[in-house]
Amino acid sequence: MIRQTLTEALRAAFSALEGVSCPEAIDLGRPANPSHGDWSSNAALVAAAATGRNARALGGELAKALSKNPPRHVRKVEVAGPGFLNFFLHDAWLHEVLKQVVTEGVDGYARWDFGASRIVNLEFVSANPTGPVHVGGGRWAAYGDALANILARCGYSVHKEYYLNDLGRQMEAFAASLAARRRGEEPPEDGYLGEYVREWADEMPDEVAAANDAGAVGEWGYLRARRDIEASMERLGVRFDTWFSERSLLATGDIAGVLSELRAAGVLYEQDGAVWLRSTEYGDDKDRVLVRSDGESTYLLGDLAYHQNKFGRGFDLLIDVWGADHHGYVERLAAGVCALGHRREQLEIVLGQLVKVVRGGKEAKISKRAGNLVLLDDLVSLVGADAARMTFLAQSLDRRQVIDVELLAAQSMENPVFYVQYAHARICSLLREAATRGAERPPMGAAALETLTEARELTMLRTLHGLGEVVATAALERAPHKLTAWVRQLAGDFHGFYHDCPVLRSDVPPDVRGARLWLAEAARIGLVTALSLLGVSAPDAM
Protein backbone atom coordinates (compact mmCIF):
# COMPACT_ATOMS: atom_id res chain seq x y z
CA MET A 1 0.00 0.00 0.00
CA ILE A 2 2.60 2.53 1.12
CA ARG A 3 4.92 1.08 -1.49
CA GLN A 4 2.41 1.83 -4.19
CA THR A 5 1.86 5.36 -2.91
CA LEU A 6 5.57 6.10 -2.99
CA THR A 7 6.07 4.47 -6.37
CA GLU A 8 3.33 6.54 -7.93
CA ALA A 9 4.67 9.70 -6.36
CA LEU A 10 8.11 8.94 -7.77
CA ARG A 11 6.70 8.35 -11.22
CA ALA A 12 4.84 11.63 -11.04
CA ALA A 13 7.98 13.44 -9.93
CA PHE A 14 9.90 12.00 -12.86
CA SER A 15 7.24 12.94 -15.37
CA ALA A 16 7.56 16.56 -14.31
CA LEU A 17 11.24 16.54 -15.32
CA GLU A 18 12.57 17.05 -18.80
CA GLY A 19 14.81 14.58 -20.53
CA VAL A 20 14.73 11.87 -17.90
CA SER A 21 12.37 8.98 -17.74
CA CYS A 22 11.50 6.92 -14.75
CA PRO A 23 13.21 3.51 -14.55
CA GLU A 24 10.89 0.64 -15.47
CA ALA A 25 11.02 -1.05 -12.13
CA ILE A 26 11.45 1.29 -9.23
CA ASP A 27 13.57 -0.20 -6.52
CA LEU A 28 12.10 0.84 -3.22
CA GLY A 29 13.51 -0.61 -0.06
CA ARG A 30 13.63 -0.26 3.64
CA PRO A 31 17.13 0.87 4.59
CA ALA A 32 18.90 -0.91 7.39
CA ASN A 33 20.08 2.34 8.83
CA PRO A 34 17.25 4.38 10.41
CA SER A 35 19.02 7.61 9.55
CA HIS A 36 18.32 6.79 5.91
CA GLY A 37 14.61 7.08 6.46
CA ASP A 38 11.76 4.63 6.42
CA TRP A 39 11.93 3.98 2.72
CA SER A 40 14.61 4.58 0.16
CA SER A 41 14.89 4.46 -3.59
CA ASN A 42 17.79 4.28 -6.00
CA ALA A 43 15.65 5.57 -8.87
CA ALA A 44 17.75 8.70 -9.31
CA LEU A 45 20.95 6.66 -9.45
CA VAL A 46 19.55 4.35 -12.09
CA ALA A 47 18.02 7.12 -14.17
CA ALA A 48 21.19 9.20 -13.96
CA ALA A 49 23.34 6.33 -15.13
CA ALA A 50 21.02 5.82 -18.11
CA THR A 51 21.13 9.44 -19.19
CA GLY A 52 24.59 10.47 -18.10
CA ARG A 53 23.30 13.05 -15.67
CA ASN A 54 24.61 13.72 -12.23
CA ALA A 55 22.77 11.42 -9.85
CA ARG A 56 22.99 13.64 -6.84
CA ALA A 57 21.62 16.62 -8.77
CA LEU A 58 18.83 14.60 -10.31
CA GLY A 59 17.98 13.21 -6.88
CA GLY A 60 17.87 16.74 -5.56
CA GLU A 61 15.37 17.81 -8.19
CA LEU A 62 13.19 14.79 -7.49
CA ALA A 63 13.37 15.37 -3.75
CA LYS A 64 12.34 18.96 -4.26
CA ALA A 65 9.37 17.97 -6.42
CA LEU A 66 8.33 15.31 -3.93
CA SER A 67 8.64 17.69 -1.00
CA LYS A 68 6.46 20.28 -2.67
CA ASN A 69 3.60 17.85 -2.92
CA PRO A 70 4.40 15.08 -0.43
CA PRO A 71 2.67 11.72 -0.81
CA ARG A 72 0.42 10.46 1.95
CA HIS A 73 2.24 9.80 5.24
CA VAL A 74 5.49 11.30 3.98
CA ARG A 75 7.08 13.77 6.36
CA LYS A 76 10.29 14.52 4.57
CA VAL A 77 12.18 13.54 1.45
CA GLU A 78 15.94 13.86 1.26
CA VAL A 79 18.61 13.12 -1.25
CA ALA A 80 21.52 11.33 0.36
CA GLY A 81 24.83 9.69 -0.41
CA PRO A 82 25.44 9.27 -4.15
CA GLY A 83 21.79 10.09 -4.93
CA PHE A 84 19.46 7.98 -2.86
CA LEU A 85 16.00 9.35 -2.24
CA ASN A 86 15.14 8.81 1.38
CA PHE A 87 11.56 9.03 2.56
CA PHE A 88 10.79 9.81 6.19
CA LEU A 89 7.27 8.88 7.17
CA HIS A 90 4.89 9.70 9.97
CA ASP A 91 4.20 6.84 12.37
CA ALA A 92 0.66 6.85 11.06
CA TRP A 93 1.67 4.65 8.14
CA LEU A 94 2.54 1.93 10.61
CA HIS A 95 -0.67 2.46 12.52
CA GLU A 96 -2.44 1.83 9.25
CA VAL A 97 -0.45 -1.35 8.86
CA LEU A 98 -1.74 -2.46 12.24
CA LYS A 99 -5.28 -1.74 11.17
CA GLN A 100 -4.77 -3.69 8.00
CA VAL A 101 -3.27 -6.74 9.72
CA VAL A 102 -6.11 -6.91 12.21
CA THR A 103 -8.83 -6.28 9.65
CA GLU A 104 -7.57 -8.88 7.21
CA GLY A 105 -6.72 -11.35 9.94
CA VAL A 106 -5.08 -14.74 9.77
CA ASP A 107 -6.98 -15.70 6.64
CA GLY A 108 -6.56 -12.54 4.69
CA TYR A 109 -3.35 -10.77 5.66
CA ALA A 110 -0.34 -11.43 3.44
CA ARG A 111 -2.44 -13.35 0.96
CA TRP A 112 -1.95 -13.00 -2.80
CA ASP A 113 -3.67 -14.13 -5.92
CA PHE A 114 -0.88 -13.86 -8.46
CA GLY A 115 -0.79 -17.64 -8.73
CA ALA A 116 -4.51 -17.97 -9.25
CA SER A 117 -4.25 -19.19 -12.81
CA ARG A 118 -1.70 -21.90 -12.10
CA ILE A 119 -2.50 -25.49 -11.29
CA VAL A 120 0.62 -26.96 -9.78
CA ASN A 121 1.67 -30.50 -9.11
CA LEU A 122 4.31 -30.49 -6.40
CA GLU A 123 6.11 -33.78 -6.07
CA PHE A 124 8.46 -34.35 -3.16
CA VAL A 125 10.10 -36.97 -0.98
CA SER A 126 9.24 -39.88 -3.30
CA ALA A 127 11.78 -42.07 -1.50
CA ASN A 128 11.73 -45.66 -2.73
CA PRO A 129 9.21 -47.88 -0.94
CA THR A 130 11.94 -50.26 0.14
CA GLY A 131 12.34 -49.12 3.72
CA PRO A 132 11.64 -46.40 6.25
CA VAL A 133 12.34 -42.74 5.54
CA HIS A 134 15.70 -41.58 6.83
CA VAL A 135 16.41 -38.22 8.40
CA GLY A 136 17.43 -36.73 5.08
CA GLY A 137 13.98 -37.38 3.67
CA GLY A 138 12.56 -35.10 6.33
CA ARG A 139 14.15 -32.13 4.65
CA TRP A 140 12.18 -32.69 1.45
CA ALA A 141 9.01 -33.40 3.41
CA ALA A 142 9.21 -30.22 5.46
CA TYR A 143 10.27 -28.19 2.46
CA GLY A 144 7.63 -29.48 0.09
CA ASP A 145 4.81 -29.15 2.54
CA ALA A 146 5.76 -25.60 3.49
CA LEU A 147 6.22 -24.62 -0.14
CA ALA A 148 2.78 -26.03 -0.93
CA ASN A 149 1.26 -23.91 1.84
CA ILE A 150 3.07 -20.81 0.67
CA LEU A 151 2.12 -21.30 -2.97
CA ALA A 152 -1.48 -21.87 -1.96
CA ARG A 153 -1.46 -18.61 -0.04
CA CYS A 154 -0.40 -16.89 -3.23
CA GLY A 155 -3.36 -18.28 -5.08
CA TYR A 156 -1.80 -21.32 -6.73
CA SER A 157 -3.85 -24.44 -6.78
CA VAL A 158 -1.38 -26.95 -5.37
CA HIS A 159 -1.50 -30.71 -5.42
CA LYS A 160 1.01 -32.59 -3.26
CA GLU A 161 2.19 -35.85 -4.66
CA TYR A 162 4.44 -38.73 -3.67
CA TYR A 163 5.76 -40.95 -6.42
CA LEU A 164 6.23 -44.57 -5.47
CA ASN A 165 8.89 -46.41 -7.46
CA ASP A 166 7.18 -49.72 -6.91
CA LEU A 167 8.74 -51.31 -9.95
CA GLY A 168 12.11 -52.40 -11.14
CA ARG A 169 15.39 -53.57 -9.77
CA GLN A 170 15.24 -51.84 -6.44
CA MET A 171 12.01 -53.57 -5.60
CA GLU A 172 13.40 -56.91 -6.72
CA ALA A 173 16.50 -56.47 -4.62
CA PHE A 174 14.38 -55.48 -1.67
CA ALA A 175 12.13 -58.55 -2.05
CA ALA A 176 15.16 -60.81 -2.36
CA SER A 177 16.68 -59.27 0.77
CA LEU A 178 13.49 -59.79 2.74
CA ALA A 179 13.22 -63.39 1.61
CA ALA A 180 16.86 -64.07 2.44
CA ARG A 181 16.55 -62.60 5.92
CA ARG A 182 13.45 -64.65 6.52
CA ARG A 183 15.44 -67.78 5.66
CA GLY A 184 18.11 -66.62 8.03
CA GLU A 185 20.55 -65.84 5.24
CA GLU A 186 22.47 -62.73 4.31
CA PRO A 187 20.85 -60.50 1.66
CA PRO A 188 22.22 -60.94 -1.87
CA GLU A 189 24.82 -58.68 -3.33
CA ASP A 190 23.26 -55.28 -4.11
CA GLY A 191 20.66 -56.15 -1.50
CA TYR A 192 19.41 -54.17 1.46
CA LEU A 193 21.46 -54.52 4.61
CA GLY A 194 19.46 -52.26 6.91
CA GLU A 195 18.43 -53.66 10.24
CA TYR A 196 14.78 -53.01 9.45
CA VAL A 197 14.91 -55.71 6.75
CA ARG A 198 15.56 -58.27 9.45
CA GLU A 199 12.70 -56.95 11.56
CA TRP A 200 10.28 -56.81 8.69
CA ALA A 201 11.24 -60.30 7.54
CA ASP A 202 10.29 -61.55 10.99
CA GLU A 203 7.00 -59.72 10.78
CA MET A 204 6.11 -61.30 7.49
CA PRO A 205 3.17 -63.71 7.83
CA ASP A 206 4.01 -67.38 7.40
CA GLU A 207 1.80 -67.81 4.36
CA VAL A 208 3.64 -65.04 2.52
CA ALA A 209 7.04 -66.37 3.44
CA ALA A 210 6.09 -70.00 2.83
CA ALA A 211 4.72 -69.34 -0.62
CA ASN A 212 8.33 -68.88 -1.66
CA ASP A 213 7.11 -66.51 -4.31
CA ALA A 214 9.24 -63.45 -4.98
CA GLY A 215 6.18 -61.59 -6.16
CA ALA A 216 4.23 -62.18 -2.97
CA VAL A 217 7.16 -61.27 -0.73
CA GLY A 218 7.83 -58.17 -2.77
CA GLU A 219 4.23 -57.11 -2.61
CA TRP A 220 4.08 -57.60 1.13
CA GLY A 221 7.33 -55.72 1.58
CA TYR A 222 6.16 -52.89 -0.63
CA LEU A 223 2.97 -52.45 1.38
CA ARG A 224 4.92 -52.68 4.62
CA ALA A 225 7.33 -49.98 3.49
CA ARG A 226 4.58 -47.80 2.14
CA ARG A 227 2.65 -47.99 5.42
CA ASP A 228 5.80 -47.06 7.25
CA ILE A 229 6.50 -44.09 5.00
CA GLU A 230 2.95 -42.81 5.22
CA ALA A 231 3.07 -43.05 9.01
CA SER A 232 6.37 -41.15 9.14
CA MET A 233 4.96 -38.38 6.98
CA GLU A 234 1.88 -38.25 9.14
CA ARG A 235 4.02 -37.93 12.27
CA LEU A 236 5.76 -34.98 10.73
CA GLY A 237 2.37 -33.57 9.82
CA VAL A 238 2.81 -33.94 6.07
CA ARG A 239 -0.13 -35.21 4.05
CA PHE A 240 -0.05 -35.94 0.35
CA ASP A 241 -3.02 -35.61 -1.94
CA THR A 242 -1.85 -38.47 -4.09
CA TRP A 243 0.42 -41.46 -3.62
CA PHE A 244 1.17 -42.28 -7.22
CA SER A 245 2.29 -45.75 -8.15
CA GLU A 246 4.80 -46.27 -10.93
CA ARG A 247 3.25 -49.68 -11.54
CA SER A 248 -0.06 -48.10 -12.37
CA LEU A 249 1.60 -46.56 -15.42
CA LEU A 250 2.12 -50.04 -16.84
CA ALA A 251 -1.44 -51.04 -16.14
CA THR A 252 -2.91 -47.96 -17.74
CA GLY A 253 -0.70 -48.24 -20.80
CA ASP A 254 0.84 -44.83 -20.13
CA ILE A 255 4.32 -46.17 -20.70
CA ALA A 256 3.46 -47.63 -24.07
CA GLY A 257 1.49 -44.49 -24.81
CA VAL A 258 4.31 -42.07 -24.18
CA LEU A 259 6.60 -44.21 -26.31
CA SER A 260 4.26 -44.03 -29.27
CA GLU A 261 3.75 -40.31 -28.76
CA LEU A 262 7.48 -39.82 -28.93
CA ARG A 263 7.73 -42.05 -31.95
CA ALA A 264 5.02 -40.06 -33.68
CA ALA A 265 6.92 -36.90 -32.84
CA GLY A 266 9.90 -38.34 -34.66
CA VAL A 267 12.33 -37.98 -31.79
CA LEU A 268 13.16 -41.67 -31.38
CA TYR A 269 15.64 -43.87 -33.20
CA GLU A 270 17.02 -47.36 -32.83
CA GLN A 271 20.65 -48.19 -32.38
CA ASP A 272 22.43 -51.27 -31.06
CA GLY A 273 19.07 -52.86 -30.46
CA ALA A 274 17.95 -50.11 -28.10
CA VAL A 275 15.42 -47.31 -28.52
CA TRP A 276 16.94 -43.88 -28.05
CA LEU A 277 15.48 -40.46 -27.38
CA ARG A 278 17.07 -37.69 -29.41
CA SER A 279 17.35 -35.60 -26.26
CA THR A 280 20.34 -33.65 -27.58
CA GLU A 281 17.89 -31.75 -29.74
CA TYR A 282 16.36 -30.42 -26.56
CA GLY A 283 19.49 -29.36 -24.75
CA ASP A 284 20.71 -32.61 -23.27
CA ASP A 285 24.40 -33.36 -23.79
CA LYS A 286 23.79 -36.84 -25.11
CA ASP A 287 20.94 -38.97 -26.34
CA ARG A 288 19.28 -41.32 -23.88
CA VAL A 289 18.07 -44.87 -23.99
CA LEU A 290 14.37 -45.39 -23.34
CA VAL A 291 14.15 -49.11 -24.10
CA ARG A 292 17.22 -51.21 -23.49
CA SER A 293 18.39 -53.82 -25.97
CA ASP A 294 16.99 -56.50 -23.65
CA GLY A 295 13.55 -54.99 -24.08
CA GLU A 296 13.32 -53.48 -20.56
CA SER A 297 12.34 -49.87 -20.30
CA THR A 298 14.65 -47.48 -18.52
CA TYR A 299 13.81 -45.38 -15.53
CA LEU A 300 13.69 -42.34 -17.79
CA LEU A 301 10.87 -43.80 -19.88
CA GLY A 302 8.83 -44.47 -16.76
CA ASP A 303 9.52 -40.99 -15.50
CA LEU A 304 8.48 -39.46 -18.80
CA ALA A 305 5.26 -41.43 -18.74
CA TYR A 306 4.73 -40.24 -15.18
CA HIS A 307 5.26 -36.60 -16.03
CA GLN A 308 3.10 -36.89 -19.11
CA ASN A 309 0.44 -38.40 -16.87
CA LYS A 310 0.67 -35.37 -14.60
CA PHE A 311 0.13 -33.04 -17.54
CA GLY A 312 -2.74 -35.26 -18.60
CA ARG A 313 -4.36 -34.71 -15.23
CA GLY A 314 -4.53 -31.00 -15.96
CA PHE A 315 -1.52 -29.59 -14.17
CA ASP A 316 0.18 -26.81 -16.07
CA LEU A 317 3.23 -26.55 -13.84
CA LEU A 318 5.13 -29.49 -12.46
CA ILE A 319 7.52 -28.87 -9.61
CA ASP A 320 9.74 -31.76 -8.56
CA VAL A 321 11.87 -31.53 -5.45
CA TRP A 322 14.99 -33.63 -5.85
CA GLY A 323 18.19 -34.24 -4.01
CA ALA A 324 21.25 -32.72 -5.65
CA ASP A 325 22.52 -36.21 -6.39
CA HIS A 326 19.97 -36.29 -9.22
CA HIS A 327 21.18 -33.10 -10.80
CA GLY A 328 22.58 -34.90 -13.82
CA TYR A 329 19.13 -36.25 -14.53
CA VAL A 330 17.43 -32.89 -14.87
CA GLU A 331 18.29 -32.11 -18.49
CA ARG A 332 17.28 -35.48 -19.88
CA LEU A 333 13.89 -35.37 -18.19
CA ALA A 334 13.38 -31.80 -19.32
CA ALA A 335 14.38 -32.80 -22.84
CA GLY A 336 11.84 -35.58 -22.85
CA VAL A 337 9.12 -33.33 -21.54
CA CYS A 338 9.89 -30.80 -24.28
CA ALA A 339 9.88 -33.57 -26.87
CA LEU A 340 6.37 -34.35 -25.67
CA GLY A 341 5.38 -30.85 -26.65
CA HIS A 342 5.52 -29.04 -23.34
CA ARG A 343 7.32 -25.83 -22.62
CA ARG A 344 10.53 -26.06 -20.64
CA GLU A 345 9.18 -23.68 -17.98
CA GLN A 346 6.37 -26.08 -17.24
CA LEU A 347 8.78 -28.45 -15.57
CA GLU A 348 10.67 -27.05 -12.66
CA ILE A 349 13.15 -29.12 -10.75
CA VAL A 350 14.12 -27.80 -7.35
CA LEU A 351 17.43 -29.29 -6.31
CA GLY A 352 18.31 -29.45 -2.65
CA GLN A 353 21.69 -30.28 -1.22
CA LEU A 354 21.71 -33.53 0.68
CA VAL A 355 21.47 -33.77 4.42
CA LYS A 356 24.54 -35.03 6.14
CA VAL A 357 23.51 -37.12 9.11
CA VAL A 358 25.88 -37.15 12.01
CA ARG A 359 25.63 -39.03 15.24
CA GLY A 360 27.55 -37.61 18.13
CA GLY A 361 29.99 -35.95 15.75
CA LYS A 362 30.56 -39.02 13.58
CA GLU A 363 29.06 -39.29 10.15
CA ALA A 364 26.33 -41.90 9.77
CA LYS A 365 25.54 -43.54 6.48
CA ILE A 366 22.11 -42.72 5.30
CA SER A 367 21.76 -45.38 2.67
CA LYS A 368 19.02 -47.95 3.11
CA ARG A 369 21.16 -50.44 1.30
CA ALA A 370 24.26 -50.00 3.41
CA GLY A 371 22.28 -50.22 6.63
CA ASN A 372 23.02 -48.08 9.67
CA LEU A 373 20.01 -45.88 9.03
CA VAL A 374 19.11 -42.86 11.07
CA LEU A 375 15.37 -42.64 10.79
CA LEU A 376 13.19 -39.61 10.43
CA ASP A 377 10.94 -41.19 13.04
CA ASP A 378 13.82 -41.22 15.52
CA LEU A 379 14.35 -37.51 15.04
CA VAL A 380 10.66 -36.72 15.36
CA SER A 381 10.24 -38.75 18.49
CA LEU A 382 13.31 -37.15 20.05
CA VAL A 383 12.57 -33.49 19.34
CA GLY A 384 8.99 -33.43 18.09
CA ALA A 385 7.54 -32.57 14.72
CA ASP A 386 7.61 -28.80 15.25
CA ALA A 387 11.29 -28.61 16.14
CA ALA A 388 12.16 -31.04 13.37
CA ARG A 389 10.33 -28.99 10.76
CA MET A 390 11.74 -25.71 11.98
CA THR A 391 15.23 -27.19 11.82
CA PHE A 392 14.74 -28.41 8.27
CA LEU A 393 13.30 -25.07 7.24
CA ALA A 394 15.92 -22.93 8.92
CA GLN A 395 18.25 -22.77 5.99
CA SER A 396 18.36 -22.53 2.24
CA LEU A 397 18.03 -25.74 0.22
CA ASP A 398 21.18 -24.66 -1.59
CA ARG A 399 23.19 -25.32 1.48
CA ARG A 400 24.11 -28.71 2.71
CA GLN A 401 22.49 -29.36 6.05
CA VAL A 402 24.21 -31.27 8.79
CA ILE A 403 21.84 -32.96 11.18
CA ASP A 404 23.28 -34.43 14.32
CA VAL A 405 20.32 -36.21 15.85
CA GLU A 406 21.93 -36.55 19.25
CA LEU A 407 23.03 -32.93 19.34
CA LEU A 408 19.60 -31.75 18.23
CA ALA A 409 17.97 -33.80 20.95
CA ALA A 410 20.39 -32.55 23.58
CA GLN A 411 19.83 -28.95 22.55
CA SER A 412 16.17 -29.32 21.75
CA MET A 413 15.20 -26.76 24.37
CA GLU A 414 17.29 -24.23 22.48
CA ASN A 415 15.56 -24.88 19.22
CA PRO A 416 14.38 -21.60 17.73
CA VAL A 417 10.92 -23.07 17.38
CA PHE A 418 10.33 -22.55 21.09
CA TYR A 419 11.39 -18.94 20.93
CA VAL A 420 8.71 -18.33 18.35
CA GLN A 421 6.07 -20.49 19.96
CA TYR A 422 6.76 -18.87 23.30
CA ALA A 423 6.00 -15.49 21.80
CA HIS A 424 2.67 -16.82 20.63
CA ALA A 425 1.88 -18.39 24.00
CA ARG A 426 2.75 -15.15 25.74
CA ILE A 427 0.36 -13.22 23.55
CA CYS A 428 -2.41 -15.70 24.20
CA SER A 429 -1.71 -15.51 27.90
CA LEU A 430 -1.77 -11.75 27.76
CA LEU A 431 -5.07 -11.69 25.92
CA ARG A 432 -6.54 -14.22 28.34
CA GLU A 433 -5.37 -12.18 31.29
CA ALA A 434 -6.84 -9.06 29.71
CA ALA A 435 -10.21 -10.77 29.43
CA THR A 436 -10.01 -11.95 33.03
CA ARG A 437 -9.36 -8.44 34.20
CA GLY A 438 -12.09 -7.03 32.05
CA ALA A 439 -9.61 -5.04 29.99
CA GLU A 440 -11.40 -5.45 26.70
CA ARG A 441 -9.99 -4.11 23.49
CA PRO A 442 -11.91 -1.12 22.23
CA PRO A 443 -13.43 -1.40 18.76
CA MET A 444 -10.68 -0.94 16.20
CA GLY A 445 -12.25 2.30 15.04
CA ALA A 446 -12.02 3.70 18.54
CA ALA A 447 -8.51 2.44 19.33
CA ALA A 448 -5.93 5.14 20.01
CA LEU A 449 -3.33 3.72 17.65
CA GLU A 450 -1.57 7.06 17.55
CA THR A 451 -0.34 6.32 21.08
CA LEU A 452 1.91 3.62 19.65
CA THR A 453 5.12 5.59 19.39
CA GLU A 454 7.69 3.46 21.24
CA ALA A 455 10.56 2.12 19.15
CA ARG A 456 9.59 -1.42 20.17
CA GLU A 457 6.07 -0.92 18.92
CA LEU A 458 7.07 0.65 15.64
CA THR A 459 9.77 -1.94 14.97
CA MET A 460 7.25 -4.73 15.35
CA LEU A 461 4.86 -3.00 12.98
CA ARG A 462 7.62 -2.59 10.41
CA THR A 463 8.26 -6.29 10.58
CA LEU A 464 4.56 -7.10 10.31
CA HIS A 465 4.38 -4.88 7.29
CA GLY A 466 6.96 -7.05 5.59
CA LEU A 467 5.09 -10.34 5.83
CA GLY A 468 3.30 -9.93 2.52
CA GLU A 469 6.51 -9.41 0.62
CA VAL A 470 8.21 -12.26 2.41
CA VAL A 471 5.39 -14.63 1.51
CA ALA A 472 5.52 -13.56 -2.13
CA THR A 473 9.29 -13.90 -2.27
CA ALA A 474 9.22 -17.27 -0.55
CA ALA A 475 6.70 -18.45 -3.13
CA LEU A 476 8.45 -17.07 -6.20
CA GLU A 477 11.91 -18.14 -5.13
CA ARG A 478 10.61 -21.44 -3.76
CA ALA A 479 12.33 -20.47 -0.53
CA PRO A 480 10.28 -21.24 2.60
CA HIS A 481 13.29 -20.55 4.80
CA LYS A 482 12.74 -16.84 4.27
CA LEU A 483 9.57 -17.21 6.26
CA THR A 484 11.47 -18.95 9.03
CA ALA A 485 13.82 -16.00 9.26
CA TRP A 486 10.88 -13.60 9.28
CA VAL A 487 8.95 -15.32 12.01
CA ARG A 488 12.01 -15.40 14.25
CA GLN A 489 12.39 -11.69 13.69
CA LEU A 490 8.76 -11.05 14.59
CA ALA A 491 9.02 -13.21 17.71
CA GLY A 492 12.10 -11.25 18.74
CA ASP A 493 10.29 -7.98 18.15
CA PHE A 494 7.42 -9.14 20.28
CA HIS A 495 9.60 -10.35 23.15
CA GLY A 496 11.28 -6.96 23.19
CA PHE A 497 7.95 -5.17 23.16
CA TYR A 498 6.61 -7.41 25.89
CA HIS A 499 9.60 -6.68 28.05
CA ASP A 500 9.55 -2.92 27.63
CA CYS A 501 5.92 -2.02 27.05
CA PRO A 502 3.51 -3.00 29.80
CA VAL A 503 -0.07 -3.52 28.73
CA LEU A 504 -2.21 -4.45 31.67
CA ARG A 505 -0.24 -2.77 34.41
CA SER A 506 -2.36 -0.32 36.38
CA ASP A 507 -0.24 2.68 35.46
CA VAL A 508 -0.85 2.21 31.74
CA PRO A 509 -3.46 4.68 30.45
CA PRO A 510 -6.54 2.89 29.09
CA ASP A 511 -6.10 4.22 25.55
CA VAL A 512 -2.51 3.02 25.42
CA ARG A 513 -3.60 -0.33 26.83
CA GLY A 514 -6.23 -0.68 24.14
CA ALA A 515 -3.77 0.12 21.37
CA ARG A 516 -1.18 -2.27 22.76
CA LEU A 517 -3.73 -5.06 23.00
CA TRP A 518 -4.45 -4.55 19.33
CA LEU A 519 -0.75 -4.57 18.61
CA ALA A 520 -0.40 -7.87 20.45
CA GLU A 521 -3.29 -9.22 18.44
CA ALA A 522 -1.58 -8.16 15.21
CA ALA A 523 1.60 -9.91 16.32
CA ARG A 524 -0.43 -13.02 17.06
CA ILE A 525 -1.89 -12.90 13.55
CA GLY A 526 1.59 -12.63 12.07
CA LEU A 527 2.95 -15.49 14.14
CA VAL A 528 0.02 -17.80 13.45
CA THR A 529 0.11 -17.04 9.75
CA ALA A 530 3.81 -17.66 9.33
CA LEU A 531 3.91 -20.71 11.57
CA SER A 532 0.99 -22.33 9.82
CA LEU A 533 2.64 -21.77 6.47
CA LEU A 534 5.73 -23.49 7.81
CA GLY A 535 3.60 -26.30 9.16
CA VAL A 536 4.51 -25.58 12.76
CA SER A 537 1.94 -25.39 15.52
CA ALA A 538 1.23 -22.25 17.53
CA PRO A 539 0.39 -23.36 21.07
CA ASP A 540 -1.77 -21.12 23.29
CA ALA A 541 0.26 -21.94 26.35
CA MET A 542 3.67 -23.36 27.12
Add this chain to the structure above:
RNA sequence: GCCCUCGUAGCUCAGGGGACAGAGCAGGGGACUUCUAAUCCCAAGGUCGCAGGUUCGAAUCCUGCCGAGGGCGCCA
Protein backbone atom coordinates in the same frame (compact mmCIF):
# COMPACT_ATOMS: atom_id res chain seq x y z
C1' G B 1 38.36 -33.92 -17.46
C1' C B 2 33.19 -31.87 -17.58
C1' C B 3 28.54 -30.29 -14.85
C1' C B 4 25.75 -28.46 -10.22
C1' U B 5 25.81 -26.28 -5.14
C1' C B 6 28.38 -24.14 -1.16
C1' G B 7 32.70 -21.15 1.33
C1' U B 8 30.15 -14.73 5.73
C1' A B 9 31.88 -13.91 13.70
C1' G B 10 34.81 -19.61 17.71
C1' C B 11 30.14 -22.85 16.00
C1' U B 12 25.24 -23.09 13.07
C1' C B 13 23.41 -19.89 9.50
C1' A B 14 20.52 -15.20 7.37
C1' G B 15 21.59 -11.41 3.72
C1' G B 16 22.44 -12.79 -2.81
C1' G B 17 23.77 -5.09 -6.89
C1' G B 18 22.99 -0.05 -2.71
C1' A B 19 24.86 3.69 1.94
C1' C B 20 28.46 1.70 8.59
C1' A B 21 27.60 -6.86 6.87
C1' G B 22 23.08 -9.35 10.66
C1' A B 23 20.87 -13.25 14.01
C1' G B 24 21.08 -17.62 17.17
C1' C B 25 24.41 -20.66 20.02
C1' A B 26 29.06 -20.77 22.88
C1' G B 27 31.93 -17.41 26.08
C1' G B 28 31.95 -12.08 29.42
C1' G B 29 28.70 -8.57 32.25
C1' G B 30 23.76 -7.10 33.85
C1' A B 31 17.86 -7.24 34.52
C1' C B 32 12.40 -11.07 37.69
C1' U B 33 7.70 -8.92 44.78
C1' U B 34 4.97 -6.64 38.00
C1' C B 35 1.01 -9.24 31.67
C1' U B 36 4.69 -16.47 31.25
C1' A B 37 12.81 -15.06 32.64
C1' A B 38 11.53 -20.84 27.20
C1' U B 39 12.45 -13.55 28.04
C1' C B 40 15.24 -8.85 27.76
C1' C B 41 19.68 -5.51 27.77
C1' C B 42 25.08 -4.28 27.37
C1' A B 43 30.01 -5.43 25.85
C1' A B 44 33.11 -8.45 22.80
C1' G B 45 33.70 -11.03 18.34
C1' G B 46 34.48 -10.09 10.52
C1' U B 47 40.41 -8.31 5.22
C1' C B 48 32.16 -11.90 3.56
C1' G B 49 37.98 -18.39 0.82
C1' C B 50 41.94 -15.87 -2.58
C1' A B 51 43.01 -12.88 -7.08
C1' G B 52 41.34 -10.14 -11.09
C1' G B 53 37.09 -7.83 -13.83
C1' U B 54 32.14 -5.27 -14.71
C1' U B 55 29.60 -1.02 -12.15
C1' C B 56 28.40 5.55 -9.74
C1' G B 57 28.28 1.34 -6.10
C1' A B 58 30.19 -5.86 -5.25
C1' A B 59 29.48 -10.24 0.47
C1' U B 60 25.97 -10.11 -3.79
C1' C B 61 27.23 -10.29 -10.98
C1' C B 62 31.49 -12.37 -14.40
C1' U B 63 36.37 -15.08 -14.95
C1' G B 64 40.31 -17.83 -12.80
C1' C B 65 42.33 -20.33 -8.64
C1' C B 66 41.91 -22.86 -3.71
C1' G B 67 38.77 -25.75 -0.42
C1' A B 68 34.08 -28.80 0.74
C1' G B 69 29.88 -31.77 -1.02
C1' G B 70 27.21 -34.02 -5.07
C1' G B 71 26.85 -35.86 -10.17
C1' C B 72 28.68 -37.47 -15.03
C1' G B 73 25.47 -45.89 -17.07
C1' C B 74 21.41 -49.70 -22.23
C1' C B 75 21.41 -48.36 -12.84
C1' A B 76 17.10 -46.71 -10.20
